[in-house]
Amino acid sequence: MLDIEHHRELLRQCSIAAALEAVGERWSFLILRGAFNGLHHFEEFQSTLGIARNILSNRLCRLVEHGILERVPDATDRRKVAYDLTEKGLDLLPVLLSLRQWGERWISGRPSNPVLVDRVTRQPIQPMMVRAADGRALGRGDLEWVDRSDLADDAGSISPA
Amino acid sequence: MLDIEHHRELLRQCSIAAALEAVGERWSFLILRGAFNGLHHFEEFQSTLGIARNILSNRLCRLVEHGILERVPDATDRRKVAYDLTEKGLDLLPVLLSLRQWGERWISGRPSNPVLVDRVTRQPIQPMMVRAADGRALGRGDLEWVDRSDLADDAGSISPA
């Protein structure tokens, strides 16, 4: 019992584990996908995703607790509740897009719908990719894991926020 | 804006669900994170992640079935089996990095270790971000979902892929 909690505490030190603690459950990503595509209400999520109502209820609560969704009662119809993405939730977009593009490339084999476009040019966005500080796209052979303490902190290098 | 009736159909075509079918289970991402950080053997995954042996066995099998990991018997020691990332698995790096960066920013609040650097400059990589076709970084207000059929195929559109 204590071991489980203790272990979860240790895992929290890894950012991926910490992130998964918030959004790693079975339906969470799909709920977020729905939210990014304009769903707001319980019934919308339930009918479009086909998720069991109790699970949906539980997941929405958890996403709200984690500050990823915000529960907004409707002022004009007090039966209705809107679930809106917060800043924290909206910032998951790169995760969702990376996952989606991977699925397109390696599983479904075709582009998904709808498409995310640059509002100005109406052109689809680029595939998500790893880039060097100067903006060059980096392939697999260009990358290396190093310990933080071994970082070559050149003059003027400031760690990102 | 897209209407709700449309969403129902569109959400089914999204490949996020397909991707989650392969990597959406509880430990899959953490196993992959281990693999990206140089783990190869059953015992390594088990001891560093603290995952139950039967679950680890099951997840490794599933990742192999999905072509994300490859099971490679060791030629010099026939007890050992290496689990190596395939091309398909390696291509999940943007997903892992996006998730990690989100966790750093919104949960753990501090940079993780180790750090992925450009092998040449030894500088850490950029945060993953959404970019326009011409390379501009796009913020939230610059983006819009559109139906594939409504894509602005500029004049001179040559049979799109």
Added chain:
DNA sequence: CTTGATTGGTTTCAATCCGCAACCGATATC
């Protein structure tokens, strides 16, 4: 005001999944 529909849940119960510990077969090492 009464009736019925809508919204957002909760309850109940069976099936599944997970974590833990113990065990096991095939090797390698001493």
Added chain:
DNA sequence: GATATCGGTTGCGGATTGAAACCAATCAAG
């Protein structure tokens, strides 16, 4: 030959999930 290592499997109890029924509050119609 004895022992350790590696990569699993098995059995068990508790947690999680899914399907369906039920429910309270609110709104809309008559």
